Amino acid sequence: MKAAILKKTGDVDHLTMKNIPIPEIKENEILVKTKVASINPIEVKTRKGNRFSKELLQDEYPILGWDASGVVEKVGEKITEFKPGDKVFGIIGFPGFGKTYAEYFVAEEKHLTYIPEGVSFEDAAASTIAAITAYQALKDFGKLESNTKVLIHAASGGVGHYGVQFAKHFGAEVWATASGSKEDFVRDLGADHFIDYKTQKFEEEAQNMDVVFDLIGGDYIDHSLKSLKKGGVLISIPSATNEEVEEKAENAGCVGVRFSLKNNKKDMQAIARLLKTGELKPFISESFPLDEIREAHKELEKGHTKGKIVITME
Ligand SMILES: NC(=O)c1ccc[n+]([C@@H]2O[C@H](COP(=O)([O-])OP(=O)(O)OC[C@H]3O[C@@H](n4cnc5c(N)ncnc54)[C@H](OP(=O)(O)O)[C@@H]3O)[C@@H](O)[C@H]2O)c1
Incomplete structure (x- = not known):
């Protein structure tokens, strides 16, 4: 099968296509x-x-x-839930490795959903890490409900564009940041208020937000605390900086959450129902x-993706 092999860490040239068993x-x-990753x-x-x-x-x-979607090719003797021909998707192997940049991948039952x-x-493969992150952050930590006021940063990106949709699904009033060129897109997702972060x-x-969902990190943690009401919740997800969020939020009289997704089949099934x-x-831009x-990879690392980028196998 064809697979993208990472030879060593560094720039994109270290990703090389290879034929492997x-x-x-x-x-x-x-x-x-694999159909789509x-x-x-x-x-x-x-x-x-x-x-x-x-x-x-x-x-x-x-x-x-x-992240991937595909068709079951073969199952081990102990597998009861799936059979060859089933169409499935999921977050494979996480927090281990899923190896989905390949024409075939191996999964456990708990990581697959119909x-x-x-x-x-395409839509199934796109609605995986980004979707579950937004879903768990807003449902489990933000506890969004009718009339919760939530600010979602990077609302036009992979996680953010799901975040706006889930927030509206939970009945929240949504403020959303992105650059001006993406205003129509973000409002169409359901945002009630749009803020162009460039101007x-x-x-x-x-102001007086109940929840801020921070997808940028760094000094966005400090600035976001100014948007929160006392006792409000700041959920920060970029792992490079989210260690600081609990202490900073406490000092500001708020609650800080350093989020990490849980690979949870129940939540993937909830996402499947909403799909x-x-x-x-899902919005797939490329x-x-x-x-x-x-x-x-070059396109994604520019940091301006609208919705999701997917990889097709055929
Ligand atoms: N901890 C976890 O479990 C977890 C899970 C998933 C993701 N993450 C992390 O969360 C972050 C976001 O992931 P993602 O997949 O959503 O990224 P993404 O798709 O690459 O986000 C791109 C979007 O961010 C917007 N953006 C960039 N700078 C902005 C700013 N200063 N203010 C507002 N919007 C801005 C861009 O809009 P413009 O083009 O208009 O600039 C673009 O639409 C990443 O750091 C990722 O690693 C963590």
């Missing part, structure tokens, strides 16, 4: 023929060198990727064939 499965594993900033960070890289590079075939009737492989100070426009009803609509994985 289709992986063998154990009795409790499932072999899936979606890419995330964490893969760019792993390619460049982070806490995952060292372990990944020790593998015989270091392959990036966690793709609902009428949902495309406006969000902490002056959005089926059309309440959740699609690259696996052979062009370097171009896809």
Whole structure:
């Protein structure tokens, strides 16, 4: 099978296409023929060198990727839930490795969810790490409900564009930041108030928020605390800086949450239901064939992606 191998950490040239054997499965594993993978900033960070890289590079075939959709090819003897031909998607292997930048991947039952009737492989693959992050952050930590006032940063990106939709689904009033060119897109997702981060100070426009969902980190933690009411919740997700959030929020009389996603099948099934009803609509701005994985990474690391970028296998 074709796979994108990471030879060493660094720039995109270290991602190389190679023909390798289709992986063998154990009795409790499932072999899936990949249809679509979606890419995330964490893969760019792993390619460049982070806490995952060292372990990944020790593998015989270091392959990036966690998000994918596909068709079950073969199941191990102990598998009861899935059979060959089933259409599935999920966050594969996380927080271990999913190796979804390849024509086949191996998954455990707990990491696969059925793709609902009428949902495309592209939309399913896109609604994985980014979608579950927004869902868990806003539901479990933000505890969004009717009339919660929430500010969502980077509302036009992978996580943010799901965040706006979930926030509206939970009944919240949504303030959203992105650059002006993305205003129509973000308002169409459901944002009630739009703030252009290039020309406006969000902490002056959005005040007395119950919750801020910070997808930028760094000094956005400090500025976001100015938007919160006393006792409000700041959820910060970029792992490079979110260690600071608890202490800073406490000093400001708020609650800080350093978020990390839980790979949870129940939440993936909830996402699948919202995809089926059309309440959740992924936006895929670009699609690259696996052979062009370097171009896809280059595009994502510019930091201006609208919605999601996906990788197709055929
Ligand atoms: N801890 C976890 O479990 C977890 C899970 C998922 C993601 N993350 C992290 O969360 C971050 C966001 O991920 P993502 O997939 O949403 O990234 P993304 O898709 O690359 O985000 C791109 C978007 O960010 C917007 N943006 C850039 N700078 C901005 C600013 N200063 N203010 C407002 N919007 C801005 C861009 O809009 P413009 O083009 O208009 O600038 C663009 O639409 C990443 O650091 C990722 O690693 C963490």
